[in-house]
Amino acid sequence: DTEVTQTPKHLVMGMTNKKSLKCEQHMGHRAMYWYKQKAKKPPELMFVYSYEKLSINESVPSRFSPECPNSSLLNLHLHALQPEDSALYLCASSQVTSLVNNEQFFGPGTRLTVL
Amino acid sequence: DQQVKQNSPSLSVQEGRISILNCDYTNSMFDYFLWYKKYPAEGPTFLISISSIKDKNEDGRFTVFLNKSAKHLSLHIVPSQPGDSAVYFCAANFGNEKLTFGTGTRLTIIP
Numbered sequence: 001d002t003e004v005t006q007t008p009k010h011l012v013m014g015m016t017n018k019k020s021l022k023c024e025q026h027m028g029h030r031a032m033y034w035y036k037q038k039a040k041k042p043p044e045l046m047f048v049y050s051y052e053k054l055s056i057n058e059s060v061p062s063r064f065s066p067e068c069p070n071s072s073l074l075n076l077h078l079h080a081l082q083p084e085d086s087a088l089y090l091c092a093s094s095q096v097t098s099l100v101n102n103e104q105f106f107g108p109g110t111r112l113t114v115l
Numbered sequence: 116d117q118q119v120k121q122n123s124p125s126l127s128v129q130e131g132r133i134s135i136l137n138c139d140y141t142n143s144m145f146d147y148f149l150w151y152k153k154y155p156a157e158g159p160t161f162l163i164s165i166s167s168i169k170d171k172n173e174d175g176r177f178t179v180f181l182n183k184s185a186k187h188l189s190l191h192i193v194p195s196q197p198g199d200s201a202v203y204f205c206a207a208n209f210g211n212e213k214l215t216f217g218t219g220t221r222l223t224i225i226p
Binding site: 004 | 147149151155156158160204208211213214216219
């Protein structure tokens with residue numbers, strides 16, 4: 001299984017809602033990532049989990065809250081988002097992060113619209 | 116500060132010809148470079164990579180060239196096929212988790 005899955009595919013939420021994005025991989029990867037991608041822009045790193053521990057937070061606002069319940073799952077909890085947070089949210093995974101050749105495998109993304 | 120740049124936002128190539136996508140970087144600490152391909156409404160797909168100790172890596176129709184002195188890499192696709200039409204991102208890191216992506220080049224293969 002060489003796939004990273006993400007649910008839901010699309011999400012529309014109001015600014016007062018609480019929702020969660022889910023990501024799953026079964027490749028035995030111990031690093032997992034959240035990226036945000038706006039139209040016509042490259043993916044921007046948000047968070048990195050290494051061995052289920054948060055290792056990088058790229059100064060992301062606290063209305064985004066990541067969680068890594070186990071080595072296969074990664075969640076992104078959303079609360080009180082703003083319309084400018086509308087974007088494609090991508091999850092990725094890779095082998096242990098100490099390796100130089102750190103190919104990351106991406107999921108299909110969740111298209112989030114904040115009204 | 117854009118450390119990885121793809122100066123051509125788009126490129127059109129005739130089917131069967133060679134596609135050459137370019138990427139420049141500014142951070143000399145980068146030691147590993149990757150190319151990703153992205154279709155609309157999908158996540159990026161890893162294509163090919165190269166370590167800074169090499170100057171060329173080949174995988175089927177795809178070849179990546181690295182010129183460290185010029186801080187430049189390129190992806191060659193030959194022969195180009197209609198299914199190659201996508202957005203291509205180059206990315207770089209220096210042996211840790213953080214990939215820095217370029218701005219992307221939209222490649223269109225003309226039948």
